[in-house]
Amino acid sequence: MSTTLLSFEHITVRHLQQTLFADLTFRVEQGQNWALIGKSGSGKSALLDTIAGNFNIMGGRVSYPGLEEVVQQHTATDPFLTPRKLIGRVGAKYAFRNLSNTTEFYYQQRFNAHDSEDALTVQGYLATIQSYADEPFWTYERTIDTLNLGHLQQQQLIKLSNGETKRLLIAAALLKNPLLLLLNNPLTGLDKQTRAAFDDILTAITASGTAVIMATSPHEIPSSITHVAELESGRIVATSTRQAFQARQPVTTELPPLDTEELRALLSLTTAPAFEVIARLENVSVTYGGKRVLDQISWEVRQGERWALVGPNGAGKSTLLSLLNGDNPQAYGKQIKLFDRQRGSGESIWDIKKQIGFVSPELFQYFPAQNTCLHVIESGFYDTLGLLRKSEAANAAVALRWMRVLALEQYAATPFRQVSASVQRLSLLARAMVKNPPLFIFDEPCQGLDAGQQAHFKHVLDTICQVSNATLIYVSHYQQEIPASVTQTLQLEQGRRVQT
Template sequence: MRSLGFSVGQVARLSCVADDLLIAPTEADRETVALGKEKQRSAAWEAHEKIMRTAKMLRLDRPPPASDVAGVRKHEQSTALLHTPLIRLSNGQMRRARLMDALVRCSSVPGSASNSAQAGPGALLVLSQPYNGLDAPTRSLLSDILQERHAARDPRILLFLRAQDEVPDFITHVTFIDQDGRVRAGEREEMLDVMRRQANSDAHAQGSYALVKQLATSKRNEPSLGQSSAPLVKFTNVGVKYAGKMALDEINFEVHPSTRMVLVGDNGSGKSTLLSLILGDHPQSFSIPSDRISLFGAPRSAPSNATLLLARRIGHVSPELFNAFPRKDSERGGLTVGQAIGSGFEGVFSRRALNEEQRERVWSMLALFDDVIGSQTDEMQSAPLTKRFTNECAAPTAAMLPFDPRSANALDAAKKLSKQSFSSLSLGSQSIVLLLRAAISNPALLILDEPFQHQNSHQVGRCRDFLDSSAPHSALYQIHAGQATRDAFAIGKTAEERERDALQRRSAAIIVVSHYESEWPQSISSLIRLDAGRVVERLGN
């Protein structure tokens, strides 16, 4: 309502102005004043009804918790999420709220204070990657809404999508920009054929539920050293309640070293709450008894789990972190690419002085991704790592990558890239840098919440290869003479250093959240599915 120029509810109260939905002429008001107030109130209610209709289409009209009903006005009782504090919305719910705001504001509301800024029928609505963070049912729902609005020219729709994203049925024309910056445009079917040929030329093997289920039941996923070790995370009958509503209900699960897990569920199913408990960000993580939640063998309140210490043990990527990460230009005091990655050693959002070993690790990590982040040379052209892997490779070196990451040229390019401003990168490249930030210190646990948002297919493929290469049952990781000698992404100057790095990467536990099955790493061998705060499916150990 505020973006439409109306002050209602708490906004009106805090601004000490009349609630536009409740304006009523008094006896002291006469013709002009009363008429103006009545017009304002009518316009406010028209805007309110438009919000309600759009909220229903986007499933933002769920009823409030029973304990809150008494405190909610009659016209608000079916719109709880609209009156939920933003901090309590999950990533998917926040995305839906922003989409609703865009759809509502794209048509005019007569009488609103900001009417001149509103669009009318025939306007153009531009949405960049609108399907990011949405579960499959909501993606389908959004396509139906956009198709209906586009057909009615209220408004016209222009979408910016990644090449690997599904193009909605209502789209009639496509403009395709390939990896080399070449632009082609044409009718839908013609351009989809071009895109399919491009995808087939550099396709990675896709993840899937079927593959997870296969790995979960295969002999290769029998209990290993990680399963016999003490759990990094242990939940026993954990429940979290908000204002009388269960956000998590009787959750039981363990995360052991070497675990490769995917956490799935529709928007609002409890995934964000569960991850916030593991990260120690949730306020209730301190009050839940130690026999219910154990982080690295101790309760959240233990000195060993102090916030700064916990941040060093857990690497973390999420849409919220992506949005909050500082993006001031480096010339104005912002972070460079190298400083952004280096901040992961301490788990902070600011630059830290790095020792020589840490700087070299940052450069070595960047060298593995330079061709999909920034500069490209003839030696460094993107290619699926799976196409480069052969069983004849004797060591985890250049033969497994489309270039030699330890060559002088690669390291020089990485050093140059490390000095570039983080804010100058594309969103996809920023996403990769934040993934490297999470992994730079080889943490015991990696939590990757929608880690591939904004990335193109080449970038997603390289990041999945990076995650898969350390898994014992992955095609990118081979055991030779009992040693982990085939991790193509292991870092170190000597074979011994690379071996140590490979073993550390292998022992790390990884939890991935992604609504796109095709983007799940192929090494995922366990799954937990949430629905309304409860575990409804479990695969693997």
């Protein structure tokens, strides 16, 4: 077999009328496993998509010698085999379809009992994955065991937590028994225990003969990675061995300046209403298909308090948040008070949502992409998924000011689908802030942001908490991502409250 798995020589890559790479050269030899690092928008995800064959390559030379040899060996038995089928990929977004294979899932579907059943189970989904190996190393049993999915086999896909979904996607990619596995920030959304185990998982993957190329943080490079490529503005500016890269002195991140006076001015545009109790739950339980997801949860959040909501993947955090933000119909009939009002006493979902600025991984997955970034942010005034009405000049002006605060102004007129995942996530954060609500619910808001963006966002949020009476509920699997303004913690494990 050729010692070269893939070779790009002086290629130009275009997508959606944009030039992503010009004169790009990148080569992967057998036995090498690469980490792609760089600031958000530097081209890491685009390079993975280019390798996967998803973008147009113009000029230069492209070859996959190692993969093409395997294709030639199977010409008689599988004339439709291509190098692309020998590549597994786990991206930043996923696209599951319902049982009738007519539509993709929609936001809020997991909390609606009837619609949530219109989905394959974990076992059913993985059974659809085809392996192209003659003697597959990654069997169903080995994959399920390695990714700790055994207890989830009969669970519908839509009911999985964000971290459980990430493990499922890695499992699906492995079941193809790929020669090359592409991972886009695979640790995103995983709890501390699963992240710690991921190093062993990746070691097992590379030991099986699968080469790995992964986009990741420079602070989370697994031990089985052999080489590092640093990207900047669509260029590979440096390559090195992992040992040589880690031996360098860390670079201090320079943060963009924060206009504190402008932030104060934006917060003063509206007066947030005063409440005694933002949220109160008394012995609240939620059950799906016989499984108790939340078990006798009691919790009170008063105005001006800042809470961290923590716990492992599948602990019930997203379900708890769905009871607060109006997305879960099981909130009716339970002892839940929101904004000084008993849930189910005549208020509408929109009465609740207008008091909340909300961001979650699910919102990112299902948010429509046809608007510009400015229109996405303006939609926060109306609590709609995208701008579904004519833009209002006054609200658009405020949205643009928020874009300046979050260093997003240059993307105002750019279609949401054309910007990097990090800019999309920051736009959704601005959308949550734009109406200055009394309650912010941020579920893993820093996913996909580089270190500088994370630090800047935390600075903005801490400043908001210093100069206003905003209430905050903040979810993260990384302790360093939790803002300094957070002073209280609710910890969940297996749907139960754990005393901390």
